[in-house]
Every structure is written in structure tokens, then in C-alpha cells.
Amino acid sequence: MNLIKRWFLRPLIFVTLISALPACKKNTETPAASKRMVLxxxxxxxxxxxxxxxxxxxxxxxxxxxxxxxxxYIKTTTGKSYLLKIKADADENRIVSDTIKTYDNTAASDPQVVQQVIKDAQSAYPADSYGLVLWSHATSWAPATGKVKVLSFGEDTGKQMDIIDLKNALPNNLDFLIFDACSMGGVEVLYEFKDKAKYIIASPTETLAESFPYESITPLLFQSTGDLTSVAKAYFDYYNAYTDDRRSATVVLVKTSEMQPLASAMKSLIASHKKYGDSLISTGVQRLDYTANFPVPNYDFGDFLEHNFNTGDLTGINQQLNKTILYKAATPSFIGVPIAKFSGLTSYIPYQGDANLTYYKKLKWYTDGGISLLFDN
Known part of the structure; x- marks a missing residue:
């Protein structure tokens, strides 16, 4: 059985979300700003x-x-979707949260819907700070391939969303962004979202369907932003405690203001030691994608650097990597496959004639990280 996004799909006593949600009265007054609102x-x-x-x-x-x-915001069917205000409830067999707004026939993977839902949430519940968790399927930055439109984030009746479109839909006022989705801990993905939030938590590998341990992390989301390490650590500790194949997790917390210096360090490294037309080595580099036919290979960023540059030339970028990554952790293996190298980030390794190169050039990391120096004359 494929554990990724599918571990133990247990029968639920609550059959549908719709019947479990009580309606709430429309609030005609603008509530006073709270300390934090997390969507x-x-x-x-x-x-x-x-x-x-x-x-x-x-x-x-x-x-x-x-x-x-x-x-x-939750959509589970092709019909309505809902914006809920979470209420405390210890009963595992019911959902009691209030319905704040109902949406008719909206596509959850439409960037305009994402933008509208966030706007509605922040307007209804203004706060001194905002956090956002993006929960769904994901495939890193992967572009559309073949006849089926498979992009990078989310899935609503088979349609997914390009990360550039997703990025453009997000506001610039987030204190933190958490990707509860597979393989969004790539340097290209994190760099794309660096101006959207002060901190980002993501998984460099796939994630299991159990997702983050929300019972334990929910209160942690409302601590000071500097305590986000506790959220990432709670995720890792939850999966690391298993003794079977569910002991499978990687997580990284990055400070986004350090992503630009990381790109500059990468560009300087390439400019000093590579030239146009040089090939990048991928053979032997630690892979951190574990799903069969995953659309783009994800290589460990640190191992990629070690295979392509002399160790003595990596001092500067490794120092910057330590400033960028505030927390990282990985279980010894993922679904039984050993993780021998883990730097906290993944990276794609493009090559001449790469079918993905045309799209990869659209990502900001391609230019800012100096990859373009090898491919654009």
C-alpha cells in the first residue's frame, strides 16, 4: 500500500462535513483585531x-x-466549499466548528479562489499577524506534462495549480507559511515564495496522509513567530516515534529574508567555478523523491553542491545555508529507503536538452541562483 498521502484511510463516524457543520449568524460588525489569525x-x-x-x-x-x-477553508466535493471557524471540541466523532461562509461551485485549485478566500478570512478576522497553511497534494514546482494537466500544488477534480500562479495569489503580509503537502521544501519553491512570508515550513520529501499532528501543533501556531521551530519539531517527533514505515518524515524551517543571500552565494559559486555549457553532476546525488514516476527528481541540495564543487569552495554558501535554515530534521529512512544525506533543502539539477528547462527558466531561482549562467549564452 502506498503510504504517501494514503496511510490508513480509516472509516469516519462523521460521514460528511456538510451535515456536521452548524450554520452561524452573519456577523455585521467588524471584530477587533486579534493577536493572530491562521488560515x-x-x-x-x-x-x-x-x-x-x-x-x-x-x-x-x-x-x-x-x-x-x-x-x-475546506472543499471535499464538487459542490460547495466552506470557510470554518474552528471551535474546541474533544469528541473525535464529530465536527462542531462554525460555518463562516459558503462558496458555491468554486474550484479550490483556482488561484483567484485562493486569493478570495484569504481576503475573506483576513477581512472577517483582522489580526496583528497572519499565518497560512496550504494543505493538499503537491509535486514541488513540476510543470504540466502530457495530456493531463498536472502542476505543482493542490488537486480539485484532477486540476492542480502552478506555483507561480499560487504565489501571485498570496498576500505579502504573512508571518509564516506552512506547506502541509509533498515536496515543497525545494530551494526553487521556497525562493519563489520568499516575499510572501517571513518564515516557511515545508517537507523536502513527500508527506504522509496523516499530515501534521494538528492536535499538538494547533496551539503552537499561536505562539510568537520565533517559536515556529516547535511546530517543525513536533511534526518530526510525531513521525520519528513510529517503529514501522510511518517513521518517514523530513522538515525544514527557513527564514525567508536569508533566501536572497543564499541565491547570491549560489550565483557567485557558479560564476567562479563553472562556465556556459558545463554540465551539472546528478549521478550519485542523494534523491529525496520516493513516489514512483514523481514528475521531477528532487536532489539533496547539500549533496548536489558536494558533487559539483570542491569542498574548499563551499565555505561561503554553507555558512549562508546555516543562516537560512533555522531547523531541519529527517528520519533515518523514508518508506524504508535510507536517507544518507540531508541538508534541509532539495534542488533540481537541469541539463542540456532537458524537457523541463523551458519551464524551469521561469522560476526566479534559475536566474538569481546563477543556474542561467550555464544555459544562457
Whole structure:
């Protein structure tokens, strides 16, 4: 059985989200700003719908005495979707959160819908700081291939979203962004979103369907932004405690203001030691993608550097990498495959004639990170 995004799809006593949600009265007054509002955007009109509902239930279990407001946008069917205000509830067999707004026939993987939902959430519950969790399937920065449109984030009736479009849909006022989705801990992805949030938590590998342990991390989301290490650590500790194949997790917390210096260090390294037309070595570099036919290979960024540059030339970029990454952790293996090298980030390794190169050139890391020096004369 494929564990990734599919571990133990347990039958639920609550059969549908719709019947479980009580309606709430429309609030005609603008509430006073709270300390923090966190929105969890769940695209679950796919095979993850029951996992999404389980996550909401766990949020309710962990929602006592929050210093702020927790909202969830959830879509599990082709019909309506909902914006919920999470209420504390210890009962694992029901969802009691209030419905703040109902959306008719919206596509959760439409960037305009993402933009509107975030706008609605921040307007209804203004706060001194904002956090966003993006919850769904994901395939790093992968472009569309073949006849089926498979892009990088989310899935709603088979349609997914390009990360550039997703980035453009997000506001610039986030204190943190968490990707509860597979393989979004790539340097290219994180660099694309660096201006959207002060901090980003993501997984360089795939993630399991159990997702983040929301019962324990929900209160942690409302601590000071500097305490986000506790969120990333709680995720790692949860999976590292397993003794079977579910002991499979990688996580990274980055300070986004250090991403530009990391790109500059990378560009300087390439400019000093490579030239146009040089090939980058991928053979033997640690792979951190574990799904069969994953659309783009994800290589460990640190191992990529070690295979392509002399160790003595990596001092500067390694120092910057340490400033960029505030926390990183990996289990010894992922679904039984050993993780021998883990730097905290992944990277793509393009090559001449690469079918993905045309799209890869659209990513900011391609130019700012100096990859363009090898391919553009």
C-alpha cells in the first residue's frame, strides 16, 4: 500500500462535513483585531478528503484557549466549499466548528479562489499577524506534462495549480507559511515564495496522509513567530516515534529574508567555478523523491553542491545555508529507503536538452541562483 498521502484511510463516524457543520449568524460588525489569525486552506476534493476531515477534528481537539483565531477553508466535493471557524471540541466523532461562509461551485485549485478566500478570512478576522497553511497534494514546482494537466500544488477534480500562479495569489503580509503537502521544501519553491512570508515550513520529501499532528501543533501556531521551530519539531517527533514505515518524515524551517543571500552565494559559486555549457553532476546525488514516476527528481541540495564543487569552495554558501535554515530534521529512512544525506533543502539539477528547462527558466531561482549562467549564452 502506498503510504504517501494514503496511510490508513480509516472509516469516519462523521460521514460528511456538510451535515456536521452548524450554520452561524452573519456577523455585521467588524471584530477587533486579534493577536493572530491562521488560515488552513484545504484542497481535499480528491482522495485525501477523509484525511482532511480527520485533520479538522484534530484541530478542534487542540483548539482550547487559542490566543487568536483559527479558520479552515475546506472543499471535499464538487459542490460547495466552506470557510470554518474552528471551535474546541474533544469528541473525535464529530465536527462542531462554525460555518463562516459558503462558496458555491468554486474550484479550490483556482488561484483567484485562493486569493478570495484569504481576503475573506483576513477581512472577517483582522489580526496583528497572519499565518497560512496550504494543505493538499503537491509535486514541488513540476510543470504540466502530457495530456493531463498536472502542476505543482493542490488537486480539485484532477486540476492542480502552478506555483507561480499560487504565489501571485498570496498576500505579502504573512508571518509564516506552512506547506502541509509533498515536496515543497525545494530551494526553487521556497525562493519563489520568499516575499510572501517571513518564515516557511515545508517537507523536502513527500508527506504522509496523516499530515501534521494538528492536535499538538494547533496551539503552537499561536505562539510568537520565533517559536515556529516547535511546530517543525513536533511534526518530526510525531513521525520519528513510529517503529514501522510511518517513521518517514523530513522538515525544514527557513527564514525567508536569508533566501536572497543564499541565491547570491549560489550565483557567485557558479560564476567562479563553472562556465556556459558545463554540465551539472546528478549521478550519485542523494534523491529525496520516493513516489514512483514523481514528475521531477528532487536532489539533496547539500549533496548536489558536494558533487559539483570542491569542498574548499563551499565555505561561503554553507555558512549562508546555516543562516537560512533555522531547523531541519529527517528520519533515518523514508518508506524504508535510507536517507544518507540531508541538508534541509532539495534542488533540481537541469541539463542540456532537458524537457523541463523551458519551464524551469521561469522560476526566479534559475536566474538569481546563477543556474542561467550555464544555459544562457
Amino acid at each position: 488552513v486552506y484545504m484542497e481535499a476534493n480528491n482522495d485525501l478528503r477523509y484525511d482532511a476531515l480527520n485533520c479538522i477534528n484534530k484541530m478542534e481537539k487542540g483548539a482550547s484557549n487559542l490566543d487568536g483565531t483559527l479558520l479552515v
